[in-house]
Amino acid sequence: MINIAKKVVLIGCLLLACVGLGFDLPDPNPAENGGVGVLQPNAGRNPAIEVPPPPAQDPCLHCHIGGSYQGLWTPAGRWALFGFAGFVFIFGAARSASVLQRRKPWLPLSTQIGSWIDARYQVQSALAKFLDKPVPVWAVRWWYCLGGMTAFLFVVQGVTGIMLAFYYQPTPENAYASIQYIENEVRFGAGVRAIHHWAANGMIILCFAHMMRVFIMGAFKAPRELNWTSGAVLIILVLAFGFTGYLLPWDQRAYWATTVGSEIAGGIPDVGTLILIFLRGGWDITAVTLSRFYGLHILALPITLVLVMAIHFLMVRRLGIKEPL
Amino acid sequence: METKSEDTKTTIPFYPDHLRTEVRVMLWMAAVVLLIGAHGLTNPVGLGNPADPLDTPEHIKPEWYFLGVYQLLKFIPKTAGALLPVAAVALLVLWPFLDRTKDSKRQVMIRTIFSILFCLILIILTIWGGAS
Numbered sequence: 129m130i131n132i133a134k135k136v137v138l139i140g141c142l143l144l145a146c147v148g149l150g151f152d153l154p155d156p157n158p159a160e161n162g163g164v165g166v167l168q169p170n171a172g173r174n175p176a177i178e179v180p181p182p183p184a185q186d187p188c189l190h191c192h193i194g195g196s197y198q199g200l201w202t203p204a205g206r207w208a209l210f211g212f213a214g215f216v217f218i219f220g221a222a223r224s225a226s227v228l229q230r231r232k233p234w235l236p237l238s239t240q241i242g243s244w245i246d247a248r249y250q251v252q253s254a255l256a257k258f259l260d261k262p263v264p265v266w267a268v269r270w271w272y273c274l275g276g277m278t279a280f281l282f283v284v285q286g287v288t289g290i291m292l293a294f295y296y297q298p299t300p301e302n303a304y305a306s307i308q309y310i311e312n313e314v315r316f317g318a319g320v321r322a323i324h325h326w327a328a329n330g331m332i333i334l335c336f337a338h339m340m341r342v343f344i345m346g347a348f349k350a351p352r353e354l355n356w357t358s359g360a361v362l363i364i365l366v367l368a369f370g371f372t373g374y375l376l377p378w379d380q381r382a383y384w385a386t387t388v389g390s391e392i393a394g395g396i397p398d399v400g401t402l403i404l405i406f407l408r409g410g411w412d413i414t415a416v417t418l419s420r421f422y423g424l425h426i427l428a429l430p431i432t433l434v435l436v437m438a439i440h441f442l443m444v445r446r447l448g449i450k451e452p453l
Numbered sequence: 454m455e456t457k458s459e460d461t462k463t464t465i466p467f468y469p470d471h472l473r474t475e476v477r478v479m480l481w482m483a484a485v486v487l488l489i490g491a492h493g494l495t496n497p498v499g500l501g502n503p504a505d506p507l508d509t510p511e512h513i514k515p516e517w518y519f520l521g522v523y524q525l526l527k528f529i530p531k532t533a534g535a536l537l538p539v540a541a542v543a544l545l546v547l548w549p550f551l552d553r554t555k556d557s558k559r560q561v562m563i564r565t566i567f568s569i570l571f572c573l574i575l576i577i578l579t580i581w582g583g584a585s
Contacts, residue, residue, distance in 0.1 A: 262464035263471040273478055280482050304503045311497045322493020323486055332518050340572070344565050346556040353549035360546045367518065374516050383504035384513040392526065395535030413506070453558055 133226035140218035147214075148207055267449045274338035275444075279437065281331045285369075288324040289426065296376065298422035300415050303378035328370060335363050347450040355447065358440040365433045372425040375418065386413055386421075517583065521575045524582030 223234055234240070246252045295314055297306040310317040339359065342348060348356035375386045390413075394404030409416030465471055515523050526534040544551075554560065 259466075259468035259472075261467045263467050264464050266463075268465070268471065268474060273475075276475065277478065277482060280479055281486075284486055300504070304500065307500060311499070316490070316494065318497040319490035319494040322496075322498050323490045325498045326489045326493075327486060329517075340568050344561065344568050346561060346564065348549040348552075349556050350549075350553070356549045357546050360542075360548075363545075364542060370516055370518060377500055378504045379501035380504055380508070380510055381501045381514070383506070384510055385515045388513050388523075389515055389519070392523075392535055392538075395531045396539060397532055397536070400535060453556060453561055 131226070132229050133222040136222045136225050137218055140214070140221065144211065144214040144218070148211065261445075264449065264451070266452065271341050272449065274334055274341055278331055278334040278338060279441075281327045281334065282433070282437070284327045285324060285331065286430065288320050288327070291320045292324055293426055298376070298418050300378060300418060303376065303418060307377050328373065331366060332370060335366050339363060345450060345452055349450075352443070352447055352450065355440065355443045358436055358443065361436050362433065362440060365429055365436065369425065369429050369433075372421040372429065375413075375421045376425065378418065383413060386417070514583070517579060520582035521578035524578045524585070 227233060292310065295306055295310045295317070297303060307321070310321055312318075314320075342356065342359065371386075371389060375382045390404050390407045393407060394400045396403065405411070407417070407420075408414075409420050514520065522538060526537070529537060
């Protein structure tokens with residue numbers, strides 16, 4: 129037998145769905161229903177804004193990304209607002225019904241969710257060891273934060289990078305135009321690209337500052353040698369990110385900076401030419417270079433960076449922060 | 454962790470005390486990042502002219518964080534110039550295995566002075582490389 133609380137939730141959700149759907153049903157007689165009535169379909173839409181039929185060539189881009197379909201946000205906002213209020217109401221009703229029926233107060237929701245997960249994954253004991261680790265008071269200073277801030281910016285880079293990769297096309301014919309498209313047409317595209325650009329610069333500065341802090345405080349000394357070494361690998365990877373990412377816009381600056389950069393690498397005796405050909409995918413910078421820089425930038429480097437970062441963090445956790453002299 | 458009762462004056466628990474600080478830092482960072490994004494909406498990063506392999510520009514410059522090395526390489530013959538960054542990277546990676554002395558206050562002082570000098574030289578080279 130289903131208890132009352134579950135029934136309340138079920139009926140409430142069904143009701144919510146019906147109401148929500150009713151709002152968005154197309155109006156069969158828009159002229160007759162002049163905005164009055166209990167369940168007015170399309171009630172929120174401004175009649176003054178005429179919704180143009182989507183053009184034949186790119187209907188989806190035109191309506192949803194180009195932003196010409198103004199009515200899109202009204203139903204979404206209505207759903208969010210009334211949906212949230214509805215769920216709060218249903219939750220309240222269900223909890224009241226459950227308390228009434230079982231004659232027992234509910235445990236806090238966070239405790240319930242926690243014990244539900246722990247019953248299945250049994251993470252409590254493992255997490256307790258992680259969470260109970262004491263942090264020395266002297267380590268709560270802003271300069272101990274630099275590494276963590278770099279890691280945070282890496283997450284930002286990951287998210288914005290994925291967003292950019294949705295629109296970016298790594299071919300010499302389309303790369304430049306696709307970035308113009310991101311900057312001018314895609315909603316918030318210019319903002320996302322700006323974040324990716326400036327956070328990349330910030331990451332390099334923070335990385336360097338973190339390294340300087342560790343160097344000055346002598347945190348690289350035994351037994352933390354490998355912490356430093358993995359950190360040095362990380363900073364090289366970050367610079368490689370910068371180098372590969374710089375080519376992707378495929379403008380004059382990018383093209384010639386890559387030319388010079390790979391030429392310098394080509395100057396190394398014996399292996400130089402090999403490195404140059406590997407970087408460029410041939411003697412010249414062509415479509416092959418762009419594809420492999422793109423592949424390095426979005427696949428090889430992130431995977432390597434995450435792995436080395438995991439090692440770096442685990443070692444910091446294991447050995448703790450070095451006490452200043 | 455073994456001497457938890459004694460440590461309470463010199464340590465704080467990671468959860469929730471230290472985690473709260475970290476979340477606060479992350480939220481401030483997120484705010485700054487979003488501000489940069491909002492600024493970028495009206496002032497986009499922009500693009501130069503499309504790449505043209507046949508048109509070599511007069512002044513080729515790498516990203517600003519390679520400008521220092523780039524400027525330095527102008528004064529060094531090509532082979533040595535190419536080996537210098539490799540040697541620098543090797544030195545960087547292997548540094549803790551080369552400097553094995555026990556740490557002291559004096560050493561911290563020396564390292565601080567060395568770091569400041571290094572940063573100054575790097576900044577000067579970067580500005581010089583950017584201006585030339």
